[in-house]
Amino acid sequence: MTRLNRRDLLKAAGAAGALNLLWPLSAGLSPAQAREAAEALGADYDPAPFTLGVASGDPQPSSVLLWTRLAPEPLATEQNLPEIVEVDWVVATDPQLRRVVARGTAPASDTLGHSVHVPVSGLRSGTRYWYAFKALGKTSRIGRTRTAPVADIPRVRFAAANCQAFHDGFYAAHRGIASEDVDFVVHLGDYIYEHGQVGGVPADHVRDHEGPAVFTVADYRRRHALYKGDASLREAHAAHPWFLTWDDHEVANDYSGTGGGAPFMQRRAAAYQAWYENMPHRDSGTSALPDPEIHRVRRWGSLLELTVLDLRSYRSAQNLPDGTILGADQKSWLTRGIDRAPDSWHVWANSIMLSQLRGRPGGSYMFTDQWDGFLTERGEVLNHVHRSGLEDLVVITGDWHSAFVDDIRTDFDDTSSPLVGTEFTAHSVTSGAYSADWNRTNGPLMGRANPHLKYFEGNRYGYDVYEVTPERFSAHMRVIADRRDPLSPVTTLTTFHVDRGTAGSYEDPATKNSPAQWRRD
Incomplete structure (x- = not known):
């Protein structure tokens, strides 16, 4: 079959001088023209008025x-x-x-x-x-x-997805999720991307320009509607119940929810409203606006406790001595939950990497938009986990567009510090990862610079399926063959396990020879 690629179509349109005819959210298009342009990029919609599923x-x-x-x-x-x-x-x-x-x-x-x-x-x-x-x-x-069970259960299976830039490919990963035998789905953020356009091309692909982005409720509504135009995403929503958190691109790249002047706060309010309007989100109050409440604890029988975190709404600026990624109230809520946690698996839905990630041996650089920009608070939280005696902690994470497996230690610079959990960072659905050359060069550098890093693979796209029993937590990394193909087959790249009562993960022997740019032997 002929394989369409949204990125290639947009680039070809640019070469032909027809950009405004192909990017669906370009200014000046009528609704019918916008829909025609979206369909040219592989979108379709359910029958009206339930077009978004x-x-x-x-x-x-x-x-x-x-x-x-x-x-x-x-x-x-x-x-x-x-x-x-x-x-x-x-x-x-x-x-x-x-x-x-x-x-x-x-x-x-x-x-x-x-x-x-x-x-x-x-x-x-x-x-x-x-x-x-x-x-x-x-x-x-x-x-x-x-609905969630309340009694002892022998198993729970759930999927996690993140980072699904519409212009980067088709959502074959969501087609895979729709067909999975899972109890629920966790979306870890970057459901949409707010990038501006230059002459119709997403600014993500024209990095030396900053075109008009989305600012109003109407802008964000249309962006969500474009993403819902991928049939596989609507199928995944219709197939399973979802838990949701967000990262930055639902609003603006690398934003802090407590920073910025009035124009940004208006933009944030518009983004939050449109997100709420387009998501199956239950708020704790009578109205989710102006600030939907994301963080929550949910239990799946006595087997699993799911803690959903909001790492955007309450954070301060990065790299401050007293900086916070959680905010005071959410931090108190989280530590109280740790103290009261039941005897079960504990899963934190975490939009950005918790584990430390240095770029190279001896280097000081860390990407501080993630937990690395909030070192004091991370240390406080992880030491609280250790002091409380909490066991069987697994953190599932998105954002990086690559797969990582990390040991979680109370002090990542001290290899003798207590090991308190495992973090699985999943591949993106479509959002572009680093190049194969970058991954090949930097995978080993990151591995040597981060002794807690067990695995890195950045050349593929997909989602994770987690299978949990009273004895073991298993992470199956599902990958698609080609994000240019909406019907791309899904396979399991590798599987990692965590045994109950034993901190730390190990790779399944049956998949240990699968391709990766770093694995710790």
């Missing part, structure tokens, strides 16, 4: 959050809809929606982009359900979800 999120033992958003013209600045549209919803125990267990009606208002967030309660724990919406005489696709 359906989703569920934040599953709990008796409840789950259902989501959809009415957008008959997904890439329009304004939707031609009444101010309020009544949306019917239904939940059933069968995919034909015949055995209905809950139904109702929810208002979709223009104020929130005609989005619908329905917290359905009174459900049975550990049970699979199907759901759908109806509005304006039309019915949505049918979604599938699951």
